[in-house]
Amino acid sequence: MTFSNNCLTLRFISKMRRTEKYFHILEKAEDLFAERGFDGATVRDIADSAGVNLAMISYYFGSKEKLMESLFKERMILMKLKVEALIENKTITPVQRIEILIDNYIEKVIDKQPFYKIMLCEQVINKNTIVLKLIKELKLSYARMLSVLISEGQKQKIFKKNIDIMLLTNTMSGTATQLIINKEYYKEFNNYTKIPETEFDNILMTKLRAHLKFVFKAILGYE
């Protein structure tokens, strides 16, 4: 799935026309930010990596900080939309929706590993208020949705009472995040060294899904 196929819905993000080059820079910036952190990745690095002139970064995004903000805006709106879509769908059971939520989240994390690495660091090194606000919005989005989902499940006596939603989401996001951080150790520890990257990602995804679904089941107490 490419990045640019949501141009119409997201036109409001920036005054700058969101061209192919715009998304190309964003993708290269994402990789470098994930690899070296915001301060460690220089604008020159990003320009070189994207094969564009140094001054283009300021031209397109205004500043390094705004480049990061654009990246977050681009990535997060899509996430929020997906989360919110899920909450509206009332044709399926709470358990199914919980499991879809987990599946969606894991797929996202595995698919956008660099971005999730950046997000992790940005939450620690809290400098950019706009980025922080976006992260907070997403988090609350998730928490609110889970809250609704769990309430419904509780009403239907499928889920246990007294669920600590934050701990639950922390377990989901924490386990997933640790997994992508510890990918190489996981590989080594479980002797997956000769499997190609994408295949290994699939294995990871499958294992993580089963693991998190099992944990959720235990905590929520269903089935």
Place this chain on the structure above:
Amino acid sequence: MTFSNNCLTLRFISKMRRTEKYFHILEKAEDLFAERGFDGATVRDIADSAGVNLAMISYYFGSKEKLMESLFKERMILMKLKVEALIENKTITPVQRIEILIDNYIEKVIDKQPFYKIMLCEQVINKNTIVLKLIKELKLSYARMLSVLISEGQKQKIFKKNIDIMLLTNTMSGTATQLIINKEYYKEFNNYTKIPETEFDNILMTKLRAHLKFVFKAILGYE
């Protein structure tokens, strides 16, 4: 608990005498690294924060990179010792030891939140090979120990078979890490806004302990 009470055992860390000032700089550096990241915290910031002359950082640690390495060496050796002490203690049951492990880990994370934040970022922005090696050693230390513990429990038919140790440790460290990262959201979400910091940390610790012990129990299948 002060930092310097292990001078004798750790004398080998640096040629520089590990004086009170040495530990003072280290503590201030820890806070700033946690707050702004390695690249974001300047040597000048650290010197100012520690109330020492800029040149003293080089004098005591050699360089900014070595300052970070010293911080990791100081913090980690103690951790490893504790982990290894636990593994030797054979007077208690596997379940008890698992629970002690969780308790120890959580206590450490809550007690040393800034350091765990740094460690998190350093795992993502993997530049300093020495730091990376230390983190890897600690991780393997934990994994090996859990491996032994779980094997014992499995032999005694207390634990289930086919436990994915890495996923288990990721859940433990991931949940804990997310909790300290999301502390403020947790506070807000659960209306703990008026409780003093240390008390709130205690609440966090208690909740996290119960949560992780429950999850471990479910996964390992005991009781």
Place this chain on the structure above:
Amino acid sequence: MTFSNNCLTLRFISKMRRTEKYFHILEKAEDLFAERGFDGATVRDIADSAGVNLAMISYYFGSKEKLMESLFKERMILMKLKVEALIENKTITPVQRIEILIDNYIEKVIDKQPFYKIMLCEQVINKNTIVLKLIKELKLSYARMLSVLISEGQKQKIFKKNIDIMLLTNTMSGTATQLIINKEYYKEFNNYTKIPETEFDNILMTKLRAHLKFVFKAILGYE
């Protein structure tokens, strides 16, 4: 004679376009290096003296060391070309060619006094291997050429046998170098204090020519 009139032949020296500013910085750097030595002349001094921003030195040359190397490359290639041109010219007698060599050398030293001062110090304080290699190449160039010239003269029974070429070149370069170093003493000692600089340089050149030609004549034994 300006510096930039060889752009075409020397384009390979640096990736950076060898603009007017490039040569301007180089000239100012030359003066300061001659006056204060490599370590004594700061990049800030050079930038100020050239009237450019401090960062431009890195921009144009990469580093202070590379600035020095560029200076040597620019100056020396021209020298080598001239030396090699002389060796090819076979229409004139060995004596004439020796005397042209001396004339050329002295003219160069007097014309480029600052550079010869730098070269002198760089030979003593041997740090920059690239500069050292360039100096060595030039020296060998001279020695080889003199070797050929003298061999020819010896075959024609014009020059004596058993000439120590190194001692001969040392006398030439040593006398010239000492003269520019001791310029002020020479002035004082011979009461030339009120003569303008360029005129005095001409006197120096004339005297030095006569002196060295006399010495060479005595050593080589011609006429």
Place this chain on the structure above:
Amino acid sequence: MTFSNNCLTLRFISKMRRTEKYFHILEKAEDLFAERGFDGATVRDIADSAGVNLAMISYYFGSKEKLMESLFKERMILMKLKVEALIENKTITPVQRIEILIDNYIEKVIDKQPFYKIMLCEQVINKNTIVLKLIKELKLSYARMLSVLISEGQKQKIFKKNIDIMLLTNTMSGTATQLIINKEYYKEFNNYTKIPETEFDNILMTKLRAHLKFVFKAILGYE
């Protein structure tokens, strides 16, 4: 010949007692200044090389600059004394005295190569006025003496008229200086690569003596 055997005569050089350590530091400083230049040799380098505490350099000499000055004072007074002794000795012919002068000078240069390298650089990078004054004094000392010697020779019709004394001394010092600078090239060029250092120095000395005496003879016109 050690350095300290003139303690009594030179006591006036410094208020500080000129102990063994004083001379030891001076010798190590001499080597480092010769190797790296004044700015390139740090006080730390010198202290380390001499095996003394860093603060001792300031303690003994006051400052880095004064250390250099002390070095020059120590070395030069001895030189001047020798030069002046020669001028007084009227029992030998002008030719003999000229040749003794050359011998003395060459022996000194070969024996104290590091110091002559320093002196060379200090004449170019003219910063320290005291050092400069000392060098000037020595130079004038030589020039004056040669002047007297040559006048005598001219009166006795042994030497030619119209001798440029400065050019003559420049040839002597210049050739000698170039030789020690180009030592390694000389070695290579003449295939002396396997001869031990001191032996090679002797060869150099012998060759240089013959060479300079020949040149002087030609210029002064005797015999």
Place this chain on the structure above:
DNA sequence: CATGAATGAGCGTTCATTCAT
């Protein structure tokens, strides 16, 4: 006397950004 600790100044370099074209 001698020394480890400390200091302020300044080093070469790199940064994100802007400007002129």
Place this chain on the structure above:
DNA sequence: CATGAATGAACGCTCATTCAT
């Protein structure tokens, strides 16, 4: 639109020197 050139600020670090003991 796009770019090479330029800039001021700040970077990590080292310097010669001094101080307290």
